[in-house]
Amino acid sequence: MIFKKNSKKKGKMDMKKWNKVIQFGLLGAALVGLAACGNEATDAEGSSAEGLEVINIAATSTPHAEILEQVKEDLKEKGFELEVTILDDYPLYNPALDAGDVDANFFQHTPYLDSYKEETGSEITPVAKIHFEPLGIYAGKTKDLADIKEGAQISIPNDATNGGRALLLLEANGLIELKEGSGITATVSDITKNEKDLEIVELAAEQVARSVQDVDFAVVNANYALEAGFDVQNDALASEAIDSEAAEIYGNVLVVRKEDVEADKVKALIEVLKTDKVRDFINDTYKGAVVPLF
Known part of the structure; x- marks a missing residue:
């Protein structure tokens, strides 16, 4: 999931408030998305011009x-017409699904979904884990991890989600050790061993890639690495492994309403997404910035 920074509001969020957000933002955003993705008009009963569901x-x-564009023809062969709606902002996606404006969404990892469900009481449900967007360690002033010096500076994201992942990646590469059991929620205070007295510089996730020239190494989110011009596959000195705790937790999921979990259209969508065709597209297109999890 390639995330923009999103502030989290405290307390329970009223679903009416979410629906009010949709009323102002969904229509214009959906029109942009439909035009961008070449969707066909549908009738009042949800059928396409070709009579497909x-x-x-x-x-x-x-x-x-x-990724979804790659499976449109495959879904047609199964009797379904795929329409993709691109919305303006992350907070619109889950309420749009809850309100029935769309049949599914595909943009988030499970912790983000769980946070929304806790705030709203929603019962929308993940049905398939599709891909993972790994953090990587990139060279700054020092070009090789083997040459890391005493007191070297390493910048990492300062948010709870990505900061913990970054520290686990540093630990996996022998640069630090963390308190046993600290896991994905690790913070710098959980560092128990730092033999080279490394200085961990915490920055906003979007700023870390821009800091590379000022530090020895930087732990960067894949999307920001791409924006900064890195070749993720070749430039990352180390990346989160596909079998890492981060990959398990932060894999991006396809989400539907609870009552649609066993729907034929959902089963068909999962089937066409989890194919060699889609796996090859992800690997060939994103070159390590996005990793298939099937």
Whole structure:
């Protein structure tokens, strides 16, 4: 999931408030998304011009909508017309699904979904884990991890989600040790061993890639690495492994309403997404910035 920074509000969020957000933002955003993705008009009963049952999915443009575009023809062969709606902001996606404006969404990892469900009481449900967007360690002033010096500076994201992942990645590469059991929620205070007295510089996730030239190494989110011009596959000195705790927790999921979990259209969508064709597209297109989990 390629995330923009999103502030979290405290306390329970009233579903009416979410629906009010949709009323102001969903229509214009959906029109932009439909135009961008070449969707066909549907009738009042949810059928396409070709008489196929429509599956409307809200997805961010990169990589989610791009991945979905690869399965349109495969779904047609199964009797379904895929429409992809691109919305303007992350907080719109789950309420749009709850309100029935779309049949599914594809943009988030499970912790983000769980947070929304806790705040709203929603019962929307993940049905398939599709891909993972790994953090990587990139060279700054020092070009090789083997040459790391005493007191070297390493910048990492300062948010709870990515900061913990970054520290686990540093631990996996022998640079630090963390308190046993600290896991994905680790913070710098959980560092128990730091033989080279490394200085951990915490920055906003979007700023870390821009800091590379000022530090020895930087732990960067894949999307920001791409934006900064890195070749993720070749430039990352180390990345989160596909069998890492982060990959298990932060894999991006396809989400539907609870009552649609066993629907034929959902089963068909999962089947066409989890194919060699889609796996090859992800690997060939994103070159390590996005990793298939099937």
